[in-house]
Amino acid sequence: MRTLARSLTLALLAAAAVAQELPHAFVGARVLPVSGPPLEDGVIVVQFGRVRAVGVRAAVEVPASAKVVDVKGKVLMPGLVDTHSHVGGGWGADSSAPIQPDVRMLDAINCRDAGLQRAQAGGITTINVMSGSGHLMSGQTIYLKNRDARTIEEQCYRFPDGTPMGGMKMANGTNSQQDPPFPGTRGKSAALVRERFLAAQEYKRKLDAAAGDPTKLPARDLGHEAMLEILAGQRIVHHHTHRHDDIVTVLRLSKEFGFRVVLHHVSEAWKVADEIAAANAACSLIVLDTPGGKLEAMDFDARSAAELERLGRPDLVGFHTDDWITDSRLFLRSAALAVRAGVSRETALAGLTLNAAKMLDLQERVGSLEPGKDADFLVLSGDPLSTYTRVEQTWVEGSKVFDLANEADRLWAEGGWGAGLARAGALCCVGEAVK
Amino acid sequence: MNAKLIGAITLALLSQPTLAQDLVVRGERVHTVSGAVIDNGIVVVKAGKIVAVGNERQVQPPGGVRTLSAKVVTPGLIDAHSVIGLAGYLNQPQDQDQHDPTGPIQPELRAIDAYNARERLVEWVRGFGVTTLHTGHGPQALVSGQTMVVKTRGETIDEAVLVPRAMIAATLGAASRTKSPGTAGKQISMLREALIGAQEYQRKLRAAGDDAAARPERDLRKEALVDVLERKTPLLVTAHRHQDIVSALRLASEFGFQLVLDGASEAYVVIDELRLAKVPVIVHPPMARFVEELENASRSTYRKLADANIAFTLQSGYESYVPKTRVILYEAGVAAAYGLGAERALRSITLDAAKILGLDARLGSLEVGKDGDLALYDGDPFEYASHCIGTVIEGVPVFEGSR
Numbered sequence: 156m157r158t159l160a161r162s163l164t165l166a167l168l169a170a171a172a173v174a175q176e177l178p179h180a181f182v183g184a185r186v187l188p189v190s191g192p193p194l195e196d197g198v199i200v201v202q203f204g205r206v207r208a209v210g211v212r213a214a215v216e217v218p219a220s221a222k223v224v225d226v227k228g229k230v231l232m233p234g235l236v237d238t239h240s241h242v243g244g245g246w247g248a249d250s251s252a253p254i255q256p257d258v259r260m261l262d263a264i265n266c267r268d269a270g271l272q273r274a275q276a277g278g279i280t281t282i283n284v285m286s287g288s289g290h291l292m293s294g295q296t297i298y299l300k301n302r303d304a305r306t307i308e309e310q311c312y313r314f315p316d317g318t319p320m321g322g323m324k325m326a327n328g329t330n331s332q333q334d335p336p337f338p339g340t341r342g343k344s345a346a347l348v349r350e351r352f353l354a355a356q357e358y359k360r361k362l363d364a365a366a367g368d369p370t371k372l373p374a375r376d377l378g379h380e381a382m383l384e385i386l387a388g389q390r391i392v393h394h395h396t397h398r399h400d401d402i403v404t405v406l407r408l409s410k411e412f413g414f415r416v417v418l419h420h421v422s423e424a425w426k427v428a429d430e431i432a433a434a435n436a437a438c439s440l441i442v443l444d445t446p447g448g449k450l451e452a453m454d455f456d457a458r459s460a461a462e463l464e465r466l467g468r469p470d471l472v473g474f475h476t477d478d479w480i481t482d483s484r485l486f487l488r489s490a491a492l493a494v495r496a497g498v499s500r501e502t503a504l505a506g507l508t509l510n511a512a513k514m515l516d517l518q519e520r521v522g523s524l525e526p527g528k529d530a531d532f533l534v535l536s537g538d539p540l541s542t543y544t545r546v547e548q549t550w551v552e553g554s555k556v557f558d559l560a561n562e563a564d565r566l567w568a569e570g571g572w573g574a575g576l577a578r579a580g581a582l583c584c585v586g587e588a589v590k
Numbered sequence: 591m592n593a594k595l596i597g598a599i600t601l602a603l604l605s606q607p608t609l610a611q612d613l614v615v616r617g618e619r620v621h622t623v624s625g626a627v628i629d630n631g632i633v634v635v636k637a638g639k640i641v642a643v644g645n646e647r648q649v650q651p652p653g654g655v656r657t658l659s660a661k662v663v664t665p666g667l668i669d670a671h672s673v674i675g676l677a678g679y680l681n682q683p684q685d686q687d688q689h690d691p692t693g694p695i696q697p698e699l700r701a702i703d704a705y706n707a708r709e710r711l712v713e714w715v716r717g718f719g720v721t722t723l724h725t726g727h728g729p730q731a732l733v734s735g736q737t738m739v740v741k742t743r744g745e746t747i748d749e750a751v752l753v754p755r756a757m758i759a760a761t762l763g764a765a766s767r768t769k770s771p772g773t774a775g776k777q778i779s780m781l782r783e784a785l786i787g788a789q790e791y792q793r794k795l796r797a798a799g800d801d802a803a804a805r806p807e808r809d810l811r812k813e814a815l816v817d818v819l820e821r822k823t824p825l826l827v828t829a830h831r832h833q834d835i836v837s838a839l840r841l842a843s844e845f846g847f848q849l850v851l852d853g854a855s856e857a858y859v860v861i862d863e864l865r866l867a868k869v870p871v872i873v874h875p876p877m878a879r880f881v882e883e884l885e886n887a888s889r890s891t892y893r894k895l896a897d898a899n900i901a902f903t904l905q906s907g908y909e910s911y912v913p914k915t916r917v918i919l920y921e922a923g924v925a926a927a928y929g930l931g932a933e934r935a936l937r938s939i940t941l942d943a944a945k946i947l948g949l950d951a952r953l954g955s956l957e958v959g960k961d962g963d964l965a966l967y968d969g970d971p972f973e974y975a976s977h978c979i980g981t982v983i984e985g986v987p988v989f990e991g992s993r
Contacts, residue, residue: 443912443913444877444913444915444916444917444920445679445711445714445913445915445916445917446679446710446714447678447679447680447681447710447711447912447913447914448681448911448912448913448914449681449911449912450681450682452912453679453680479879479881480911480912482877485877485924488974491974491975492974494975495974495975495976495977540974540975541973542923542924542926542927542970542972542973542974543926543927543932543972543973544927569888569889569890569928570880570886570887570888570889571858571886571888571890572859572886572888573886574880574885574886574887574888575880575881575885575886576885
């Protein structure tokens with residue numbers, strides 16, 4: 156929709172507003188709500204950016220005022236939730252120190268980056284954008300709603316008080332080991348992290364002791380403030396970790412300081428699945444075509460998802476693109492390859508949606524097609540786990556943000572001349588209204 | 591196919607002793623690639639070569655020979671450009687032999703001196719049905735060295751090698767830019783100088799004829815380039831930007847060598863030039879990262895080249911990080927989904943690849959007389975949820991399992 160004449164943009168904005176008020180009914184598709192079994196000949200009614208009703212045709216009353224969209228022969232599913240991505244060209248911490256909790260991705264991301272458009276083409280509607288793994292703690296991640304935004308402010312998920320939502324990126328293993336002041340060993344890595352958490356706890360004690368008395372308050376410390384959000388459970392740690400021993404170290408530190416953690420990549424989760432299940436630690440899994448490429452991915456195996464499922468913990472399974480390690484446009488493929496390695500279809504699809512939403516505390520808003528949730532959904536040409544299936548449309552809060560039939564959108568989906576350039580256009584867009 | 595003749599051959603074979611390289615492979619669907627798909631097909635391999643292909647009425651399989659069965663059988667897959675075996679999966683300095691950074695032009699570096707037949711990446715792709723690899727020095731220097739063709743078997747290079755020197759690998763653009771060559775103009779200038787030096791060496795060799803005393807001193811570098819000039823060895827030129835592609839065509843036209851274009855992410859804007867030059871293209875993997883020189887790459891390139899009747903195939907390519915190699919089966923699946931279609935995608939990583947490597951007399955399809963190289967799958971090979979359940983090289987199962 157980015158090729159639409161700019162002069163029409165204002166009109167479109169008005170049309171979008173109307174579209175949100177007018178209920179829309181998508182009828183006739185195979186609907187995969189994720190929160191329940193597949194619905195043949197299903198109907199989804201959408202209004203005000205939310206899902207109003209979902210069910211088989213006979214069970215859903217389509218409002219008389221609704222615009223009906225025939226999607227017979229297609230498959231509808233919730234928008235995908237990518238729990239770990241580097242789209243947007245943002246860098247977090249700057250290698251001046253190994254632990255930098257004060258640095259925010261919010262201040263670094265380019266919301267018009269082509270990577271976000273490619274993610275729309277891949278059906279990704281929610282993204283946890285984070286900095287890299289070259290630090291023990293490289294900064295605050297940001298949870299984005301992947302709508303076409305003019306500024307990052309329009310794109311981020313927010314707490315009820317308006318604060319942008321995000322987690323904290325941490326890493327152990329080889330990537331965060333460098334010359335001093337960085338750690339040179341695994342033992343030193345853990346020691347530095349423990350010292351930092353202890354310091355945050357001490358900061359909290361001073362804050363508590365001051366009891367609001369400004370004369371007794373310690374000096375503001377942006378890093379400690381972010382650490383306190385971790386300790387309070389409102390900022391989840393997203394922890395890069397590959398090797399079995401590194402995974403267990405994360406679980407040990409999480410237990411010691413009581414922080415909530417999602418394990419990321421977890422190449423060797425299959426070796427310590429029992430420990431992960433016992434610790435109730437969610438796994439955002441990378442799925443690679445080939446093991447190796449770095450020492451800590453030597454024993455990568457796509458069967459980790461199946462192992463967690465076998466232990467009765469399919470709820471711990473999620474996936475991510477790690478874009479550019481894997482391609483946002485092919486995120487469905489990550490789940491499909493986990494099915495190849497033995498996990499069930501149901502767990503694979505939940506790992507792209509509802510389980511992933513839980514890893515970001517967003518399960519009340521996204522991750523399944525249920526009344527009251529955000530109208531983030533995909534129109535697929537066929538089964539989501541088939542090689543031959545294409546994402547035909549991506550909808551965010553009832554607005555279409557990607558349409559394969561649109562030539563400009565196709566460029567994001569397939570590549571071609573100019574596909575690497577950032578999205579242009581000062582007024583664009585809130586998403587294309589249904590016409 | 592003459593069913594009677596096949597029957598006669600099969601009966602004749604029955605009277606011979608069974609060898610380790612004898613095998614019967616049955617498939618509910620057998621993709622011969624050169625001909626129609628055969629339902630309930632049978633392929634008979636004798637002494638490593640295919641001696642019969644047909645359905646149950648046409649082919650009487652010999653008794654006492656091991657039989658493998660699968661839902662789907664295809665020719666062994668051919669990865670038309672890889673670096674694995676020289677590049678290893680640890681990705682540490684000691685297992686990265688695809689690029690020596692000490693000089694920009696080193697055509698004398700032989701791939702056979704650097705190949706690790708026991709490399710885990712070779713074992714890995716073998717498990718997806720890949721039986722043949724065109725591998726060697728990587729796209730990281732102006733001329734990085736030689737390539738070769740191997741079968742994905744054996745514990746030594748000698749057991750694996752099929753063509754010891756297949757091509758000489760050259761690279762234009764950012765990937766081979768160093769302090770010098772530091773520009774596109776310098777890259778071509780240095781290549782021209784090297785080829786002119788080889789022409790001079792060639793003239794001296796010819797002038798000396800049989801007179802050993804008159805011959806110039808042996809020069810491994812020039813010898814390799816003389817073979818390029820004499821069209822004994824193609825020059826594989828990796829180029830992504832359209833201007834670099836056109837430079838490669840200009841160079842080939844000046845020196846008359848056999849050009850194979852590689853990467854070519856902007857090939858779709860110079861289709862007419864490629865068609866006119868009759869240059870085959872080994873296109874980048876469709877899942878390559880579309881960044882930097884590949885920022886204009888497109889997954890519709892395969893369809894466009896097919897429509898223009900330009901010979902092309904896919905490749906796994908070179909990867910510097912994770913994943914350390916791509917898998918040609920997966921890449922072809924994505925190309926299929928983005929407009930190429932499954933049938934053409936399969937042909938592209940079998941028969942079309944064999945043709946570009948000049949090996950289609952031996953490889954690339956299930957036809958009598960060709961090598962008994964096969965891949966077995968439990969469903970559509972390109973479907974994510976299918977598995978490769980067997981790989982056969984010259985009648986010998988080299989992978990059995992489920993990957």
